[in-house]
Amino acid sequence: MKLKDKVALVTGAGQGIGRAIAVLSARQGARVALVERNETSGRETCEQIQAQGGEAFLIALDITRPGAATDAVGQAREAWGRIDILVNNAGFDRPGGIFKIRDEDWDAVLGVHLKAALAFTREVIPGMKERQYGRIVNLSSIYGKSGGKGEIAYATAKAGLIGFTKSVAKEVGRYNIGVNAVLPGLTATPAIATLMAEKFKEQILAQTPLGRMARPEEIAQAVIFLASDEASYITGACLEVSGGWEM
Numbered sequence: 046m047k048l049k050d051k052v053a054l055v056t057g058a059g060q061g062i063g064r065a066i067a068v069l070s071a072r073q074g075a076r077v078a079l080v081e082r083n084e085t086s087g088r089e090t091c092e093q094i095q096a097q098g099g100e101a102f103l104i105a106l107d108i109t110r111p112g113a114a115t116d117a118v119g120q121a122r123e124a125w126g127r128i129d130i131l132v133n134n135a136g137f138d139r140p141g142g143i144f145k146i147r148d149e150d151w152d153a154v155l156g157v158h159l160k161a162a163l164a165f166t167r168e169v170i171p172g173m174k175e176r177q178y179g180r181i182v183n184l185s186s187i188y189g190k191s192g193g194k195g196e197i198a199y200a201t202a203k204a205g206l207i208g209f210t211k212s213v214a215k216e217v218g219r220y221n222i223g224v225n226a227v228l229p230g231l232t233a234t235p236a237i238a239t240l241m242a243e244k245f246k247e248q249i250l251a252q253t254p255l256g257r258m259a260r261p262e263e264i265a266q267a268v269i270f271l272a273s274d275e276a277s278y279i280t281g282a283c284l285e286v287s288g289g290w291e292m
């Protein structure tokens with residue numbers, strides 16, 4: 046029970062990596078606030094956790110809406126008094142290179158990955174500071190390190206999350222708040238199944254020494270590690286969980 050008695054808030058918990066993080070966190074003893082804009086999928090994650098005897102509740106909202114972070118964190122605090130762990134996971138991709146990407150897509154991608162992460166991080170830090178305890182994990186991507194052809198907004202946002210992670214880590218380390226990032230490689234989630242062309246997947250897998258996609262649970266295990274006390278002296282780290290792609 047790596048997260049026994051901890052309270053966690055996970056954004057984008059309705060499917061894919063976010064669902065795996067939420068389910069595994071609950072299995073490791075955490076109570077989990079599930080933040081998700083898709084009420085149906087969010088409810089499914091909630092029911093899955095409760096069916097396994099875990100504690101969770103759904104906060105159905107769009108994290109990019111002004112005031113969303115205040116609402117979500119407020120609801121979680123009202124239920125359980127505090128937040129020990131924040132996982133900034135929710136996100137999406139809008140493909141396109143420098144001349145193809147539309148301004149509104151650029152804004153949307155940077156908004157969901159960076160602006161929302163800032164808002165949620167701002168909301169949880171005062172309580173963590175007061176209790177001198179906190180763990181924040183941000184879902185970046187290998188593209189944040191390598192760049193991605195035709196992925197200018199996404200790669201820029203994910204690189205931004207690396208800078209964000211390290212900057213916040215420097216600012217809050219003295220309050221015993223650890224801030225780290227996980228950089229997944231290609232992971233078998235609904236987003237990848239529905240949105241990525243087969244030829245791109247094949248290209249990535251050809252460059253991935255382990256030769257397969259990650260299961261969402263394999264990304265979640267790294268997140269749980271960084272969120273747990275096993276990582277008590279780790280902050281500002283960027284953990285690649287990529288099967289060796291772009292190592």
Ligand SMILES: NC(=O)c1ccc[n+]([C@@H]2O[C@H](COP(=O)([O-])OP(=O)(O)OC[C@H]3O[C@@H](n4cnc5c(N)ncnc54)[C@H](O)[C@@H]3O)[C@@H](O)[C@H]2O)c1
Pocket residue numbers: 056057058059060061062063080081082083086106107108109134135136137157184185186187228229230231232233234235236237
């Ligand atoms: N799957 C991969 O190969 C991969 C690789 C590297 C990084 N990542 C990152 O991991 C995270 C999860 O990816 P995934 O593949 O599980 O994605 P996914 O699309 O399968 O799931 C994302 C979840 O976030 C929710 N969400 C999106 N925008 C939201 C918003 N504005 N408000 C509330 N909820 C919102 C979606 O409804 C969905 O349930 C993302 O940050 C993604 O960029 C994924």
